[in-house]
Amino acid sequence: NAGVTQTPKFQVLKTGQSMTLQCAQDMNHNSMYWYRQDPGMGLRLIYYSASEGTTDKGEVPNGYNVSRLNKREFSLRLESAAPSQTSVYFCASRPLALGNYEQYFGPGTRLTVT
Amino acid sequence: LAKTTQPISMDSYEGQEVNITCSHNNIATNDYITWYQQFPSQGPRFIIQGYKTKVTNEVASLFIPADRKSSTLSLPRVSLSDTAVYYCLVAPGANNLFFGTGTRLTVIP
Numbered sequence: 272n273a274g275v276t277q278t279p280k281f282q283v284l285k286t287g288q289s290m291t292l293q294c295a296q297d298m299n300h301n302s303m304y305w306y307r308q309d310p311g312m313g314l315r316l317i318y319y320s321a322s323e324g325t326t327d328k329g330e331v332p333n334g335y336n337v338s339r340l341n342k343r344e345f346s347l348r349l350e351s352a353a354p355s356q357t358s359v360y361f362c363a364s365r366p367l368a369l370g371n372y373e374q375y376f377g378p379g380t381r382l383t384v385t
Numbered sequence: 386l387a388k389t390t391q392p393i394s395m396d397s398y399e400g401q402e403v404n405i406t407c408s409h410n411n412i413a414t415n416d417y418i419t420w421y422q423q424f425p426s427q428g429p430r431f432i433i434q435g436y437k438t439k440v441t442n443e444v445a446s447l448f449i450p451a452d453r454k455s456s457t458l459s460l461p462r463v464s465l466s467d468t469a470v471y472y473c474l475v476a477p478g479a480n481n482l483f484f485g486t487g488t489r490l491t492v493i494p
Contacts, residue, residue, distance in 0.1 A: 304480070314429065321480055361428045374429075376428025
């Protein structure tokens with residue numbers, strides 16, 4: 272199993288450009304998440320999807336959109352990138368299992384907006 | 386949303402036991418307590434979870450008092466490779482999680 276995979280690993284954008292960050296998991300997990308982590312800070316939740324077909328806002332959703340394409344894939348889109356969106360983006364997934372609260376994280380995408 | 390308070394940083398010598406305490410005064414009845422570890426340039430990694438009393442696995446122990454308003458992660462005999470940031474989370478069953486800034490543990494040779 273590859274676990275949680277993210278593409279690309281690195282990306283540089285100019286202000287105003289758009290891009291989509293891809294995330295896929297092969298563990299048959301129900302819930303998927305997108306976080307951002309700024310230097311020296313903890314993770315902040317952008318959006319999450321509790322199950323296929325549903326998405327909800329997290330702590331910092333402004334400037335982002337998401338799509339839960341199917342059970343495996345959860346993408347994050349920046350429509351018009353801004354320098355404030357320079358960050359490391361992590362995708363995570365979690366199974367729907369009573370008593371199991373472990374999230375599995377991907378390796379991250381390092382995004383720089385100039 | 387139950388937030389947590391942890392020390393910003395801790396130093397320890399190799400081979401010592403390290404205890405990191407987390408306060409979560411507003412923890413709800415159904416909330417679990419979860420700890421994650423994060424190395425530089427990597428995503429967080431689950432360490433341990435618990436509801437009450439004590440939980441132990443091959444990596445760490447988690448101590449939770451009866452009132453559940455705090456918890457302590459115990460790492461036995463730390464090594465240099467345990468240098469990382471440790472996050473305490475509550476309500477991990479909920480989807481809107483708060484990671485906070487964590488505790489930066491530095492293990493000294």
